[in-house]
Amino acid sequence: MKIPLFPESASNFAPDVDHLLYYLVAVSVFFTVLIFASIFYFAIRYRRRSDNELPKPIHASLVLEIAWSVIPFGLTMVMFAWGANIFFKESRPPKDAMQIYVVAKQWMWKLQHMEGQREINELHIPVGRPVKLTMTSEDAIHSFFVPAFRTKQDVVPGRYSTTWFTATKPGKYHLFCAEYCGTKHSGMTGWIYAMEPQDYQAWLSGGRSFGSLAENGEKLFQDLACGNCHKADGSGRCPSLVGLYGRSVQLADGRFVNADEAYLRESILQPNAKIVAGYQPLMPTFQGQVTEEGVLELIEYIKSLAPPPAGAGTTPAEINVNPGVATAAPSNR
């Protein structure tokens, strides 16, 4: 009977974490054996042989105290640095990572590919390509945990959190929710399917055709009449959103902020938290009118609003929509 005792190793981080494990285990085994053996040896060698024994008191040794403080400290600093290094890498997804959006809710995972594919409790990804997950929760705190990848990130309501990995081996890997979230916490599990790139392309093309995220976002933008104020040429009461994503924005109080996903989300749900310089606080909140998925679609739409190329005579009213952002995947139309 084969009893698995070690998780599969299927991401770029897994070997790093496993090597750190070996170091930690080695140091621990060393000190455990040292202490156990010392106790065992001393206890037997110096066992009490008669009731009136009075050992000589040995009080202290500064040298020993320093030695067994400094040496362990040195060993632990290696643990710190090694772990910190991995953590740092985990916090910096590569710029060209494939973007996946995740919305967690009690008790399921909703995942969206840029091209529009939606998955529930499953995620298909290609091997060898960095994948970045941008995640939020609709209710309690959840946590996106893939043991085979050695990655985990809490998914918190009201904000975006990110995690990234590159799958290194095709296969099917457990996805667990790792933050207690109520009754069916242990049922909030799923699978990550890492596939060879050509299999992944095939998977992408098959199945229902969804609108891409950006296309759905455009539709939502129109349904909610955002364009009444946010005119593309900047002539409306509110700032133009063309080329906004990733830009530095000056606020009314003089601060500069980066227009990233979190800023865009906040602008939709809590518009008066930050007012752009030169504009009035006119925008109503869309909290309650837009779901978290809707927010993600709007964000993708806004990202697609690139400014028209210099010299081209585009009329202000036209907006060229570029579905998706820098992916090699064919469009799903």
Place this chain on the structure above:
Amino acid sequence: MAEQAHAPVETLALREQFDTAEQQKESSTFGMWVFLITEVMFFGGMFLAYTVYRNTYPVVFGMASTSLNAVIGALNTAVLLCSSFTMVMAVRAAQLGRRKALIWFLVLTLFLGLVFLGVKAYEWNQKFVEHHIPGAHFYFEGAAEQGPAQLFFSLYFAMTGLHALHMVVGAGILSWLLYHAARGRFTAEYMTPVDIAGLYWHFVDIIWIFLFPLLYLIDRHMR
């Protein structure tokens, strides 16, 4: 039940676990200081939450703070400062063994404390009338999103409420002191309860000294 006759009969000033009255007094005072440190940590948690949210929503907090009546707040601050003064006088009277003066100053301190609580009750009622009490009927005009404004008022009520609760306890302690002072329990040799009650009262005062500017005076400008 044969008591071990190793120590003198227990008195107020020298309970049986202590060797000298001096030791007892020092221990009691030290104990009260340790207790006040725990109170600092207790209020500290609230101050932390306040700091976090004021930092997140500086504009809304400024608006909400300005809507409070700073004149009344300042008046209440003066009342409490006076009560600390009368409390000091009470402690001094006890140290000198002057029973009548002790009683008078305790009465004054208690009175001022009750004035403070009365003014607080008035303020809170104002908040109710203005729909600034967090909950179903909360509405703060001037803020598009109600959440941060409600947060300010929640912290306002939580912090001033906790403070008021401590004042009520303080009033109870003062009443207890009054009762025993009237019965001649405190002398120049034994007035520790008055002493440490004074420490407690001053502490509650100092908490208010912090609360007042943090809650009432954000973004205030002299005209």
Place this chain on the structure above:
Amino acid sequence: MNTAAIETQENYLNAGYGLKSWLLTKDHKRIAILYLITVTIFFFIGGIFASLIRIELLTPQGDLVSSETYNKLFTMHGIAMIFFFLIPSIPATLGNFFLPMMIGARDLAFPRINLLSWYLLVIGGAFALFAMLAGGVDTGWTFYTPYSTTYSNSWVIATALGIFVSGFSSILTGLNFIVTVHRMRAPGMTWFRMPLFVWANYATAVIQVLGTPVVAVTLVLVFCERVFHIGIFDPNLGGDPVLFQHMFWFYSHPAVYIMVLPAMGVISEIISVFSRKPIFGYHFVAFSSMAIAVIGFLVWGHHLFVSTQSVYAGLVFSFLSYFVAIPSAVKVFNWTATLYKGSISFATPMLYAFGFIGLFTIGGLTGLFVASLGFDVHVTDTYFVVAHFHYVMVGGTIMAFLGGLHYWWPKMTGRMYPENWAKLSAAIIFVGFNLTFFPQFILGYMGMPRRYHVYPDEFQVLHVLSTAGASILAIGYLFPMFYFMWSLRYGEVAGANPWGATGLEWKTPSPPPVHNFDEIPVVTHEAYDYSTVVGEGVEVG
């Protein structure tokens, strides 16, 4: 000394019978016994929940209880064990009983506050028990928001109230200990002549006094959020759910040192007595207790590495977490060095001490694993962490508690426990414990998450091993219950100093008289000076 003599000699146990003489006592020794009964009851309540959990986890399916029930079981197991057993355990029982005696005092500084502390624990426990019986609470002992404030349909408020009230029990005990150690030491009892058990409880008291109020106010805010929906932890109202985690762990991390420092104090006492040597590096051990207390307040963020806390905060907290490990390591090395050229006895307390050192070493070393950021990302919220903290809390604190109980039993009761049964129990506990929790390290690294009611099939073998260990451990814990009770009536009568220990508590009769000392002793020796004891005619246990 014969039985008849024991019964006629007046001591704290027979100086007054009747419920009132116990429920209105001011005697720290009686209060310690009251606490002992209370925490033992909660230990068994928590143990019942643990047993149900382990039985459910025998199979991958959720076939014993429903998900709701399972979630309540692990929550209530944690609450009962942490707040109503571990935190009061050693300080309020052994500390209450022996701290005054060890420094030559007649009682604590504030005996009535001591009694109040016990009532607060009982009242808090009553609220928590009510919540458990009325339907239970299912938030996890950590009460993370917004689940606990917005989504849970269980008895959160009653439980929070119970913990809030019992927190004041802890604060007042800490206050009492601090003032007592500062002001009530006998003449000649300088700080550095105090037994290390006193140092340990003093350091613990500092944590209790500074940390507990913060969790109290956090619970107040949870209450306000749940009842009034003020929004402080609700993102829909502008609040921050992770703020709760910071406030909660600001106390709950130092709390684990409340749970382990007194245990380390017990071990220092036992290792010294049963090697008949002063603890090697006394000053270093004393200072390391204080260092743990202080640094322990600076590391709470290591519970928040994947919480969306900033990377830089993570770096700082990881770094500081390694600092707090060093004083613990220093203690382990000093205890081991004490054995060198000692006169080692294998009485039951010493067996528990050996067990403690071994298991605390493993538990503490695995703490280094989880303090490492990249490693913790993988194992946080898995059984790896569960194994880590059970190694230090159960393999550590509970073993020390049992060791201390055995060590001081003759002094507290005037009776010896049966040595052979005790040794057998210690062995059963050691084996059962390791079988229960070692497989959980492997489970955790494999990815088995915490708080899971159902799990994938491939984890079953390790879970079965763990449950088998738990059954053995349960038996091991039941034995002392029985033989301690048995010993009260039939145990061999113990003299004043059956172990040949130093320490002022051993200079009194067993059980001690109400006022501890007929005359307050004047201390002229260092702690652990065995030349004063050997040759006195050591009583045979």
